[in-house]
Amino acid sequence: MVATKETAQKVRDLGTEKYKYGFSTDIEMDIAPKGVNEDIVRMISAKKGEPAWLLEWRLKAFKVWQEMPEPKWQKVAFPEIDYQEAYYYAAPKSSDKPKSLDEVDPKLLEMYEKLGIPLREQEVLAGVEGAPRVAVDAVFDSVSVATTFRKELEKSGVIFCSISEAVKTHPDLVRKYLGSVVPYSDNKHACLNSAVFTDGSFVYIPKGVRCPMELSTYFRINAENTGQFERTLIIADDNSYVSYLEGCTAPQRDENQLHAAVVELIALDNAEIKYSTVQNWYPGDENGKGGIYNFVTKRGACRGHSSKISWTQVETGSAVTWKYPSCILQGDNSVGEFYSVAITNNAQQADTGTKMIHIGKNTTSKIISKGISAGKADQTYRGLVRIMPKAEGARNFTQCDSLLIGDSCGAHTVPYIESRNPSAKVEHEATTSKISDDQLFYCLSRGMSAEDAVGLIVNGFCKEVMQTLPMEFAVEAQKLIGISLEGSVG
Amino acid sequence: MALLEIRDLHAEVDGKPILKGINLTVEAGEVHAIMGPNGSGKSTLSYVLAGRDGYEVTGGEVIYDGKNLLELAPEERACEGVFLAFQYPVEIPGVAGTTFLRHAVNAKRKYQGVPEYDAMEFVKFVRGKAKDLNMPDDMLKRAVNVGFSGGEKKRNETLQMAVLEPKLAILDETDSGLDIDALKVVADGVNALRGPERAMLVITHYQRLLDYVVPDKVHVLANGRIIKSGDKSLALELEERGYAHILEAAA
Numbered sequence: 001m002v003a004t005k006e007t008a009q010k011v012r013d014l015g016t017e018k019y020k021y022g023f024s025t026d027i028e029m030d031i032a033p034k035g036v037n038e039d040i041v042r043m044i045s046a047k048k049g050e051p052a053w054l055l056e057w058r059l060k061a062f063k064v065w066q067e068m069p070e071p072k073w074q075k076v077a078f079p080e081i082d083y084q085e086a087y088y089y090a091a092p093k094s095s096d097k098p099k100s101l102d103e104v105d106p107k108l109l110e111m112y113e114k115l116g117i118p119l120r121e122q123e124v125l126a127g128v129e130g131a132p133r134v135a136v137d138a139v140f141d142s143v144s145v146a147t148t149f150r151k152e153l154e155k156s157g158v159i160f161c162s163i164s165e166a167v168k169t170h171p172d173l174v175r176k177y178l179g180s181v182v183p184y185s186d187n188k189h190a191c192l193n194s195a196v197f198t199d200g201s202f203v204y205i206p207k208g209v210r211c212p213m214e215l216s217t218y219f220r221i222n223a224e225n226t227g228q229f230e231r232t233l234i235i236a237d238d239n240s241y242v243s244y245l246e247g248c249t250a251p252q253r254d255e256n257q258l259h260a261a262v263v264e265l266i267a268l269d270n271a272e273i274k275y276s277t278v279q280n281w282y283p284g285d286e287n288g289k290g291g292i293y294n295f296v297t298k299r300g301a302c303r304g305h306s307s308k309i310s311w312t313q314v315e316t317g318s319a320v321t322w323k324y325p326s327c328i329l330q331g332d333n334s335v336g337e338f339y340s341v342a343i344t345n346n347a348q349q350a351d352t353g354t355k356m357i358h359i360g361k362n363t364t365s366k367i368i369s370k371g372i373s374a375g376k377a378d379q380t381y382r383g384l385v386r387i388m389p390k391a392e393g394a395r396n397f398t399q400c401d402s403l404l405i406g407d408s409c410g411a412h413t414v415p416y417i418e419s420r421n422p423s424a425k426v427e428h429e430a431t432t433s434k435i436s437d438d439q440l441f442y443c444l445s446r447g448m449s450a451e452d453a454v455g456l457i458v459n460g461f462c463k464e465v466m467q468t469l470p471m472e473f474a475v476e477a478q479k480l481i482g483i484s485l486e487g488s489v490g
Numbered sequence: 491m492a493l494l495e496i497r498d499l500h501a502e503v504d505g506k507p508i509l510k511g512i513n514l515t516v517e518a519g520e521v522h523a524i525m526g527p528n529g530s531g532k533s534t535l536s537y538v539l540a541g542r543d544g545y546e547v548t549g550g551e552v553i554y555d556g557k558n559l560l561e562l563a564p565e566e567r568a569c570e571g572v573f574l575a576f577q578y579p580v581e582i583p584g585v586a587g588t589t590f591l592r593h594a595v596n597a598k599r600k601y602q603g604v605p606e607y608d609a610m611e612f613v614k615f616v617r618g619k620a621k622d623l624n625m626p627d628d629m630l631k632r633a634v635n636v637g638f639s640g641g642e643k644k645r646n647e648t649l650q651m652a653v654l655e656p657k658l659a660i661l662d663e664t665d666s667g668l669d670i671d672a673l674k675v676v677a678d679g680v681n682a683l684r685g686p687e688r689a690m691l692v693i694t695h696y697q698r699l700l701d702y703v704v705p706d707k708v709h710v711l712a713n714g715r716i717i718k719s720g721d722k723s724l725a726l727e728l729e730e731r732g733y734a735h736i737l738e739a740a741a
Contacts, residue, residue, distance in 0.1 A: 437543065438580040445540050445576075446594035446654065447568035447601070456593055460584030460633065 032089035038062060041195050044089050048164050048198070053175060061184035061194035068188045075380045075412065076320045076349040078293060081258060088196045088229070149213065158211050158242075159204040163231055166202035173204055177235055181264035181301045181328070189260040190297040193229045197262070200230035205240035205271070214470055216245040232263040236271035238304060243274040243470055256284075256319060261296040269304030269331070276312040276469055278477050280484075284319035286375070288347030291319025298325035302334035302363075310337035311354070312468045314477045316484040319348060324382065326355035329363035329391075336365040339465040343458075343484045344377030344409070353382040353414075358394040358424070369400040370462045373409035374488035380412040385426055387419040394424040402432045403461050405454065405488045440489070450489045455482035493518040493555060493689045494658055500549035501538045508534040510714035511550070518657070519686040523700055523725060524693045526711035527733050532693045533577060535711070536662045539691075540574040541567050555657065568594075569601035571657030575647035575664050582634040587646065590634045591616055591653050598654065619652045623679045640667035648679035659683065660691045665699035677702030697729040710736055 032043055041062050045055040070080075153160050159170060167174050184194035201217045217232070236242055246263075259281065265273050275298075284291025294317075300309035311325040321344075327336025338354040356365035365385065373379045379402070387394045402411035413430050435457050443453035459466065459478050466474055494516040501509040508531045516522050526532055537545045539552065541564035552559040559567060582590065596606040607615065620627060625645055635643050644664055651659055661680065665673055680690070680703050692703060700708075700722065708724040709716045712733065717740035718724065728736070 436580065439582055441540075441542055441564065442576070442580050442582070443590075443593075444564040445542075445568055445574050446590070446650065447565050447597040448593055449565055449597065452593060452597060456585055456590065457582060460582055463584035 030090070031087050034087055035084040036062075036086075036088050036192075036196060040088050044196055044198060047089065048167070050164075050167055051171060054167060057179065057184070058195050061191050062196075064185050065188065065191040065195055068185075068191055070188055074322060074351045075378075075382075075414075076322055076351045078256070078320050078349075081293070083192070086258065089198060152212070156209050156212055157206040158209060159202065160215050161202055163200045163202040163233060164198075166233075170202075170204065173235065174202065174233065177233055177264065177266055178231075179264075181266060181299045182262050182297050187297060189295045190262050193231060193260050193262045193297070197229045197231035200232040200261070200263075201234075201244075202232070203234040203242060203244065205236045205242045207237045208239045209237075210240065211242040214243050214245055216247065228257070228259045228261070230261045232261070234264070234273055234275070235266045236268060236273045236307075238269040238271060240268075241272045241274075244276070245470060245473060246275070246277045247280075256291055256293055258293045259296065259318075260293075261298075263296070263298040263325075265298075265300035265309055267300065267302050267304060267307035267309050267334075270306045271304055272308040272310075273300065274310050274312070274470075275300070275325075276473065278314045278469075278473060278480065279317055279321075280480060281317035282319075283317045283346065283348050283484075286346045288319060291348075292317065294318035294321045294323065296323045298323060299328065300326065300336070301328045302331050302336060302360075304334070305331040305360070306333045307331050308335040308337075310335075310339070310468065312339040312465065313341070313352075314465070314469070314480065315340070315342045315350065315352065316480055318350075321348075321350040321352055324353050324355055324384075326357070326384075327365065328357045328359065329365065329394075330359045331363075332360040333362050334360055335363070337468075338365075338367045338369070339468045340369045341372070341462045341465045341481070342370070342379060342381075343372045343481065344374070344379045345484055345488055346375040346377060348375075348377045350377075350379040351382055352380070353384075355384040355386070356396060358385075358387045358391040358396070358421075360391065362393040363391060364395045365397075367396070367398040367400070368464050369398075370465055371400070371402045371411050372405065372458055372461070372485070373402065373411045374405035374485060376408045378410040378412075380414060382414045382416075384416040385418070386416075387421050387424040387426070389420045391421050392423050394419075394421060394426075396424070396426045398426075398428045400428075400430045401461070402430075403458065404432070404434050405485070435489075451482070451486060454485055454489050458482075458485060491556060492516060492553075494691075495553040496550070497552075498550035499535075499538070499552060500547065501534060502546045502548050503534060503544060507548070508714055509538065512711075512714070512716060514709065514716060516658075516689045516691065518689050519684075520706045521684065521690045521692060521703060523705040523708045523722075524691060524711050525695065525708065525725065525728060527737075530711045531714045532711055533662055536574055536660045536691070536693060539567075539658075539660055540564060540572065565597065566601075568654075568656075569598045571655075573651055573654055573656030573659045575644075575651060575659065575661045577662040577664075577666060579635050579638075579643045579647055581636045581638075583636050585634050587630040587632060587634055587649075588613055588616055591630075591650060594650070594654060616653055620649060622682065623649060623652055624675060625649055625679075641669060641672035644668055644676050645672065645679075648676050652679060652683060655683075657687060658689050658691070660693070662693050663695065664692070665694055665696065673699065674702065697725050700725050712737055712740065 032040055041058050045058055182190050184191050203215060205211050234244060265275060267273050281292035281294055302309055309327050315321050325338060329336050336356050342350050342352055344350050354367055367383060369381050371379045371381055381400045385396045400413055404411055415428055417426055419426055439457055440453050458481055469477055492515045496512050496514040499509050499512040524532055547560055592612045599606050616630060629646055664676055705722050708720055708722060710718045718736055
């Protein structure tokens with residue numbers, strides 16, 4: 001999880017268990033009956049007071065979902081998911097969205113404080129010179145609890161709120177763009193998400209506005225056995241800019257929990273969206289028991305000319321990570337970027353990568369993927385670079401590097417390159433390496449412990465990706481890398 | 491009490507005996523040169539003192555600063571003030587020189603219970619050291635040894651030594667691959683670090699470095715043993731007459 005310097009301190013204070021966020025909070029919850037069926041879908045829609053068009057959409061998605069087969073092509077293995085064994089709605093009991101932080105269940109606030117999230121605006125403002133000014137939307141299980149800095153953002157015309165709220169306050173925008181980048185029929189998990197999503201963030205940046213601060217959403221799965229299906233929609237209108245950060249944790253549990261989110265980004269003419277994720281879901285224990293299944297669909301549409309979308313992800317948690325943040329480069333001169341650090345340790349698995357679809361003219365994409373595997377973990381980079389026939393002058397550069405720690409882990413690369421335009425230039429480089437004994441000894445001989453050495457070497461390996469993270473979060477992410485690799489050497 | 495006392499040290503690599511009974515005493519403030527033909531065990535001695543994996547001690551003991559050195563982990567030895575300047579320093583991509591050194595220095599400070607440097611203070615500190623040694627700043631900004639020429643790598647080792655201020659510095663063929671100018675820079679750096687509390691083991695093939703870094707004692711290591719010791723004139727003698735006659739005499 002990443003927010004502020006205070007977080008790192010709190011991490012240290014929380015004790016020595018490997019996964020620092022493994023606690024759960026005792027809060028009165030409103031939980032739907034188990035399982036997923038049409039009634040549950042209607043119930044969710046009703047609880048949220050949604051308009052008919054949205055309920056229709058959900059129901060259509062649910063129907064399609066029921067017919068869809070489970071995908072089988074992935075290189076991650078997990079027991080078949082029993083979709084009826086989970087709860088699809090769990091909300092803290094204060095039923096109406098609190099008008100102010102004073103109305104929020106204090107236990108909830110205590111939990112967020114424990115996790116170091118700056119829910120109280122004063123704290124963040126008073127937070128010392130140089131404290132990051134970050135607007136935060138806090139989502140507890142399926143419900144957005146609070147959003148900070150709203151007044152200030154409203155002044156610039158930036159809309160940042162939960163998607164449930166946006167459906168009510170800006171229905172036209174939501175209706176226009178929801179499902180336009182990831183249609184519900186896209187894949188099994190996006191389909192389920194479309195039927196049962198309960199919340200997420202909505203962002204709209206008006207024409208010509210450079211969003212005055214980082215926007216951030218923080219997700220926490222608390223209730224047992226609930227799936228988390230958030231839906232995020234970010235629209236950057238002509239000539240606008242926004243940088244958005246997503247952070248996540250979940251408590252330690254014995255059962256696996258499903259996280260099937262959908263994120264849609266739309267960048268119009270000359271607009272830029274920077275989307276960063278630092279994912280630290282519970283990874284399961286050393287033997288792979290429990291842990292989150294992180295199956296998310298993230299896609300950005302560079303609709304406008306000269307638009308740009310860049311994805312940065314630092315994936316250190318989850319039992320199974322399965323995601324391909326992608327860019328559809330429709331606008332001429334549009335740019336798509338994907339920077340990734342994926343760490344798998346103990347028994348974690350990951351099949352992750354990206355898709356860059358070049359459609360417009362003179363489009364560019366850049367992919368830098370750093371995979372680090374340790375313990376008995378297994379990891380695959382799966383990337384697609386597709387150049388459509390009319391994509392004159394398309395350029396792609398891909399670099400995927402794997403680092404193996406120890407001799408029981410695995411790293412694989414599955415690059416797909418499909419080019420149907422002869423003027424395209426596609427470059428692909430890949431390396432596989434180990435942390436050499438020489439490098440380790442060099443560090444030890446300078447006084448560093450083995451863990452310190454591994455952290456240092458791995459951070460060096462990931463530097464190119466880490467540099468793309470917003471500065472406030474880069475430091476925390478570096479620390480997280482060190483923590484995730486604990487026990488991997490020696 | 492001597493700073494370093496090696497008694498009847500035996501060591502193997504891959505089951506093959508390399509050190510066959512080394513005896514050596516080094517007082518604080520002294521510079522000892524260790525010379526010898528290839529394969530004599532010079533580098534092995536330096537790795538055994540630094541605590542590298544794969545170098546198994548099969549007999550003898552090493553007392554350093556009153557402590558049993560062989561019982562300490564390599565990072566503990568470093569924090570206790572042992573420094574090895576490698577013959578072939580390894581590259582660490584993506585890790586800037588300053589970052590690397592800051593981790594090293596702070597590890598030592600933590601061990602000693604002294605407050606650690608923060609990034610800003612450290613940059614100041616380390617730039618000062620580089621300046622004293624007449625070394626360019628950019629060595630600190632670049633990733634450790636990545637793309638460095640042989641000479642640059644050796645200078646970097648010398649800079650690290652200056653920053654870490656060890657009590658016992660072991661220089662493993664620090665002069666190999668250096669041109670005359672680089673040699674002078676390194677030698678100046680080494681000399682600047684000489685002091686009454688510090689001892690140095692300079693492992694070298696050639697007399698050349700010893701013109702600049704004048705040793706108090708010279709030892710000839712051959713076939714895993716020190717077969718002759720003398721003062722700096724021994725090095726000159728070796729230069730003139732080679733190892734053969736000494737090896738014969740010892741046989």
